[in-house]
Amino acid sequence: MxxxxxxxxxxxxxxxxxxxxxxxxxxxxxxxxxxxxxxxxxxxxxxxxxxxxxxxxxxxxxxxxxxxxxxxxxxxxxxxxxxxxxxxxxxxxxxxxxxxDVKASIELEYILQERQARAHGLPVGLGAKVSLAANLCTLVTALHQQRHRIIDLKPINLRFYKESLHVAMLDCDGFSIQGHKERFPANQFTSDYLAPEFQASGRIPEDGEEYQDRFALAVILFQLLNFGIHPYSGRLVKDDLPTDLPGRIRHRLYAYGLKPHRFIEPSPVSGHQSMPQAIRELFDLAFAAAAHERPSAQVWVQCLRPYALRSNDLLKVCAKDPEHQHFAGHPCAACARTALLTRTAQAQKTTQRQQKKRKRVAAAQPVVRAAVVRPPPAPVPAGPPSHWRMGFYGLLSVAAPVIFALLTAMLSQQLSQDLGNFNAMIAGFIASDYFEQMTSGMIGLISVLIVFIMIVMLVVLPFNVIRRSGP
Missing domain, CATH: 3.30.200.20 (Phosphorylase Kinase; domain 1)
Structure with missing residues (x-):
């Protein structure tokens, strides 16, 4: 057996x-x-x-x-x-x-940015994104009609079929599910897609779950229709405002409304001004109005589905680039974005070339070292004179006038005695021979020099020494 x-x-x-x-x-x-x-x-x-x-x-x-x-x-x-x-x-x-079918589908995240879309062989024009937006709203509407809520609604949790552009969702048992007299809430959410009224607490009450879905849906739609730009990105005007997306959502810093925001400016490559008035008004309600005024998924379907139908001819192929489409009656946002990015890239290349040229010129020139300028040495203050030197010159300065006075008195007395014989001296000098005249002249000159040297040594030198030794 x-x-x-x-x-x-x-x-x-x-x-x-x-x-x-x-x-x-x-x-x-x-x-x-x-x-x-x-x-x-x-x-x-x-x-x-x-x-x-x-x-x-x-x-x-x-x-x-x-x-x-x-x-x-x-x-x-x-x-x-x-x-x-x-x-x-x-x-x-x-x-x-x-x-x-995972092979036939891909994450919605990959079509938001043009570079990623091209890398994965996805369409880059506006037409495909409008169709994806309308199909996503249809799917969310079906869930909301049964009072189910997604909560953690974001591009990475969504997939779409490359051929039909219909959207698919996985991990549905993680949604907030309506049961028979019982609610099964969802515990997961992503801050970049969390409504502003829940940012501070991080908690979504049951009566706020649909408003959370409406907010997250509007963020994804904005990214689909505007080159992947998050509606709360942009350039801040004030420095004291938050730079992270959750903080900007909490402060309601929406830069792309019909009325400009005071504290934040839109991204320069944004195409929001090329959207129809009706779409921009719905985005204003989603991001700048109260929670209960946010458009439902069904309202978005009614707005976007006409643009997704080719028979309505509300999307036009760009005359300059067949890959581009634009809303009828509005300029091509893709062309404006491409032109701005091209100018920016050219400006960067020009700046880089100029920097390289300056480096080459600097490298070709000889290096001239600047002369080192040293300050003059600080004067060394003279130390105070020693006590014996001060005493000696002090005594000399007192004795010098006394000695000079004595010499003067002696000379005066001698001159007064000899004054009577002055004429006889002169006559005798003239009567003497040449040798005697020269000898007498030299002796007189030497006597005068001796007196002068004594005056200098006894008066002038002591005075200078004492002056230099002063404070």
């Missing part, structure tokens, strides 16, 4: 299933392949499975109703549960959902 292995897993109708290879594993559970274009999510044993059982039951009861996609009946837009999953003891273990 051959023993058969009992299956470990069953669907909601208690039919056995066999999970295939692992796709990914997260905080709540792991996702595996199933046959027939389906996947299964098996919750970890560490979570509250009773809570998730009630939540999945509510999702099965209130499934969103999406309009059919022409020619794409098998297109999966929501990874929504189609059956619960039971273990071998018939206990709740997870759920089964349709498998989204």
């Amino acid at each position: 051959v023993r058969t292995t009992r299956p470990c897993w069953y669907d909601g109708q208690k039919r056995p299933i066999e999970p295939g290879g692992l796709i990914k594993s997260g905080g709540a559970g792991s996702v595996y392949h199933l046959a027939g274009g389906r996947v299964v999510k098996i919750y970890h044993d560490t979570i509250d499975k009773a809570y998730y059982q009630r939540k999945i039951a509510a999702m099965l009861t209130l499934t969103p109703h999406l309009p059919p996609v022409p020619g794409k009946h098998d297109l999966i837009q929501l990874a929504w549960p189609v059956s619960s999953l039971l273990d071998k003891k018939q206990r709740f273990a997870g759920f089964i959902m349709p498998e989204l």
Whole structure:
């Protein structure tokens, strides 16, 4: 007798299933392949499975109703549960959902910036982005009609099919789900897409969940229609304002309204002024008005869907660049942006060339070192004279006048005695011979010099020494 292995897993109708290879594993559970274009999510044993059982039951009861996609009946837009999953003891273990074609789709994040879009072979024109915007609003409308809320709505959590431009959502069991007399809130959000009234507390009450979705949806739509620019980016006019996006959202620094903001200016490459008046008015309501005035997803569908239909001819192909489209009656924002970026790039190249030229000229010139100018040495103050020198010159300065007076008196007395014989002396001098005259003249001259030297030594020198020695 051959023993058969009992299956470990069953669907909601208690039919056995066999999970295939692992796709990914997260905080709540792991996702595996199933046959027939389906996947299964098996919750970890560490979570509250009773809570998730009630939540999945509510999702099965209130499934969103999406309009059919022409020619794409098998297109999966929501990874929504189609059956619960039971273990071998018939206990709740997870759920089964349709498998989204990952190869045919890509994250919405990649089409926002032109460089990324080109790198992934995605369209860069406005027409594709308007279609994506309208299709996203249709998907959100279907969820809101069942009173489900997404909460953590952002481009990286969204995918779109490259061919049809329809949007798809994964991880739907992380949404805020409306059940039978019970609400299953969502715990995750992203600050760059969080409404201003919730920025300070970081908590979204139940009655504010739809307003949060409306805000996050408007941010994504603005990025789709305006080259990936966040509506709260721009150049601040005041220095004391926050520079991070959550801080700007909290202070409601929206720079792209019909009425300019006082404290922030728009990005120079923004194309918001080339949008129709109706679209700009909805953005003003979403970012500059009260929470209850934010446009719903259905209002956005009614506004954007006419632009997405080619038959309405509300989008025009640019006459200068066939890759560009613009709203009818408005200039091509893509051309204006390209021209500005080109001028900026050329200015940068010119500046770089000038800098390189200056460096080459500086390198070719000889290096002239500046002469080192040294200050003159500080005068060394003379030290105070020694005590013996001061005493000696002091005594000399007192004795010199006394000696000079004595010499003067002696000379005067001698001259007075000899004055009577002066004529006889002169006569005798004249009568003497030449040799005697020369000898007498030399003796007189030497006597005068001796007197002069004595005066200098006894009077002038002591006076100068004493003067230099002073303070």
